[in-house]
Structures are given as structure tokens and as C-alpha cells.
Amino acid sequence: MHRSGSTDLGRLTSGAATYNDTKLWVTALALACATRWEGTTSHAVDPGRVPTRMGGPGANDDLSAGHQTQTWLATHADVTPSTGGYWYHQQLQTPHSAARQTDFQTRLIQDLEHLTGTKLG
Template sequence: MSLILVTGASTGLGHATADALAGDGHDVVVHARTPDRVAAPSGAGRWAGAITGDLSETDEIPEVARQAAEFGRFDAVVHNAGTMHAPEAATVNTVAPYVLTALMEKPSTLVYLSSSMHRDGSTDLTRLADGTATYSDTKLWVTALTLALASRWEGTAAHAVDPGWVPTRMGGPAASDDLTAGHGTQTWLATHSTVTPPTGGYWYHQHTQDPHPAARDPRFQERLLGVLRELTGVALG
């Protein structure tokens, strides 16, 4: 049994991920923007706890990390929270995962939600702070962040997941991918220590793929970490 945090767990993939993990007997702490958005799982009462905070507001992100610390060290953290709407997308999709990762005790496994759309993202990091970042940009950046972290801390694995185009509120009813398959990879990664590669994978439906070349470029990764450090005032350990 593992202690697992899932961000953005009020609806969609986040809720499906948290519900599946709880159903498998894990202790799941869910994050939602506000207390009224903490949805009950199938068979209410299975959450080990809940934390709240608006990840589009940079001032609230450290408070989310503080609440998470009250549960102790997590075995896995699934950074699922996301939005397609500018200008919040850069903060929710890239800045928040960075700050939470930097401020929280390091888990055994970090899972970050990417998207196939990251392949259309820009390496122009001025967009990170000026409000012009697209959803694709932010998903490229969080993928590069993931792969930069993959070998940073001994005992902590980091993986990026493309859940596919799934019929959630964000994906819309026309989405062609399966919702169960959409959350299956992150639940699998969060609870299995023997995967190949053991860290630094870009996954789609439990199979690895090649991400945008910039995501694996050490020079771009270092530029990204530097911009995030300067923007937030928070440095990775």
C-alpha cells in the first residue's frame, strides 16, 4: 500500500486516477482548487485526505506544498492538474509542478502529465512569464522538466505521461482515446517500481515514445530550470 498525492483530482483524469488508486487499496490524498470541488470516490470515504489551493495563483502554490507536508513523505506524486486556458496554463501546467516538486519532500516516483501536443510547443521561454504561452508550450516545458529531474535525485524516478485525447471536460466529447487507458499509465507508474526505463520515460498507454527533441536536450533543460528559478525564487534541491 502506497501513499499517493494526485493534483487536480476533482474531475476528469485526475479523479479517475485517484479513484483507481484508492480502489486498489492505496492511501490517496487528493488536491482540488477549492474544498467544494473535492469529489467523493466510488464508495465515499476512501480518500486518505484532501488539500486545496488554486495552482493558477503563484502565491497559493507554497500553501499547497505546506498542506501536502502534513501527510509526510509520499511514495508517489501524480502532477495531473492542468488547463488549456491562457494565461493560466503556464502557471498551472509548468510553474506549479516545478514549485511543488522543489518544496515537497522527494517521493519515490514523480509522474507529470504531458500531452502529444507538446510536440508543437515552443522553446521560446520568454513566453513562460509574459502570458503568451500556449498549451503546447507548457506541455513541452513540463516534459523537459520531467526529463531534467529523471536522474537528479537518487531514489526518485520521474516520468512523463501522454494520456491521449480522452473524453473529459478538457478533452471534449469528440475525443477518440479511451478514458480508462488515459489514466491507466499514471496509476501503473505510481505503484510499480520495476518499469523500463526505471526513470526518464515518456509514456503513452504503458509504452515509451520519443518526445520532442528539446525535452531531452540538457542545454534546454538547464535554461528552463534557470528561468523557473528566476521566475519563482524557488530553487530545486
Template sequence: MSLILVTGASTGLGHATADALAGDGHDVVVHARTPARVAAPSGAGRWAGVVTGDLAETGEIPEVARQAAEFGRFDAVIHNAGTMHSPESATVNTVAPYVLTALMDKPSTLIYLSSSMHRDGSTDLTRLTEGTATYSDTKLWVTALTVALATRWEGTAAHAVDPGWVPTRMGGPAATDDLTAGHRTQTWLGTHTGVTPPTGGYWYHRHTEDPHPAARDPRFQERLLRALRDLTGVALD
């Protein structure tokens, strides 16, 4: 069985992902903003551990990484935490996954949640530094980050997942996609070998699609990594 970290696991897709993985017998460490958010009976006793911290606060992100390190090297890390609210969307959706990835031991599989809305995102990275990013921007950036990481470290695969428009608190009751289908790809990628492509995929319901062209542009990837390094003071290995 695998040791897996799921961020933003107190509700919605994150909780559904963590619950499915635990139900399959995996050791799941869940992340939430506060301990109270994972104290509900639906999660009690199911988790291998809990890490807490507000990923909208850049100063708390290294502490989340420190807590996670106490569990050793993960087999998979699923960067699920997300928000549509500006200005914290850039920090939660892009900066936090970057910093956690840089500070934690490299797992076998890195999974980052993207969105079909990333196709409307901008490559103007001044929006990152000035705090004016839209949700679509942040999802384009995290998708580009995923592709940039896909072949960076031997033994570590990276994939981006579009979970669809699902009826979570963020997606709203009018969402037309199925919640189960929304988390199934993450659980599959995090626990299976022999996936094709083995790294660098942009996935929707277990099938790959082409992301925004900028996500695969090495020049944009380099600009993004440089901007994230300069913003956070944290560099990738």
C-alpha cells in the same frame, strides 16, 4: 500499499486516477481548488486526505505544498492538474509542478502529465515570463522538466505521461481515446517497480515514445530550470 498524491483530482483524469488507486487499496491524497470540489459522494470516504488551493495562483502553490507535507513523504506524486486556458496554463501546467516538486519531500516516483501536443511547443521561454505561452508550450516545458529531474535525485524516478485525447471536460465529447486507458499508465507507474526505463520515460498507454527533441536537450533543460527559478524565486535542491 502506497501513499500517493494526485493533483487536479476533482474531475476527469485526476479523479479517475485517484479512484482507481483508492480502489486498489492505496492511500490517496487528492488535491482540488476548493474543498467543495471533492465533497461529492463519489469521493466521500475514499481518500486518505485532501489538500486544496488554486494552482493558477502562484501565491497559493506553496500552501498546497505545506498541506501535502502534513501527510509525510509520498511514495508517488502524480502532477495531473492542467488547463488549456491562457494565460493561466503556464502556471498550472508548468510552474505549479515545478514549485511543488521543489518544496515537497522527494517521493519515490514523480509523474507529470504531458500531451502529444507538446510536439508543437516552442522553446521560446520569453513566453513563460510574458504570459503568452500556448498549451503546447507548457506541455513541452513540463516534459523537459521531467527529463531534467529524471536523474537529479537518487531514489526518485520521474516520468512524463501522454494520457491521449480523452473525453473529459477538457478533452471534450469528441475525444477519441479511452478514459480508462488515459489513467492506467499513471496508476501503473506510480505503484510498480521494475519499470523500463526506470526513470526519464515519455509514456503513452504503457509504451515509451520519443518526445520532442528539446525535452532531452540538456541546454534547453538548463535554460528552463533557470527561467523557472528566476520567475518563482524557488530553486531545486
């Protein structure tokens, strides 16, 4: 759902952020961590739309498969790339283009640092 998220970071504080926006932002943050801090392993994972209260009864993914990619990433040493991947069911995918844009990642991190009062890195 991150693919239809907005890069308008004003939504962080305006109350106008959508679920899709937050998915884009967390994907960008995960990918930023992978490239900015040497020795850090960080991936973004799409578990699929699963039949939970949030996913709804029309969700078409398998609930039991939702966690398998995270487990695989955490336990296998031969994952390629070793960091900075965007995954869906153990398959490398192409994320929203903004998620990999350095300028968007930088603005997101700066805004999050400002909002939380916590420096990241």
C-alpha cells in the same frame, strides 16, 4: 500535444504561452528531474486526448484508460527505464527532442527558479 510546443521560454512571462508549450515544458522538467537527481524517479506521461470539457467531444482516447499508465508506473517495480521515460498507454515513446536537451532543461529550470523564487535541488 507537447510535440508542437515552443522552446521560447520568453513565453513564460509574456502571456503568450500555449497549452502545447506548457506540455513541452512540463515534459522537459520531468525528464530533467530524472537525470539530475540521483535516486529520483520521474517520468512524463501522455494520458491521451480524452473526452472531457478540455479534450472536447471529438477526443479519441478512452477516459477510463487515462490514469492507468500513472498507476502502473507508481506500482510496478520492473518498469524499464526506471526513470526518465515518456509514456503513452504503458508504451515508451520518443518525446520532443528539446525535452531531452540538457541546455533547454537548464534554461527552463533557471527561468522557473527565477520566476518562483524557489531553488529546485
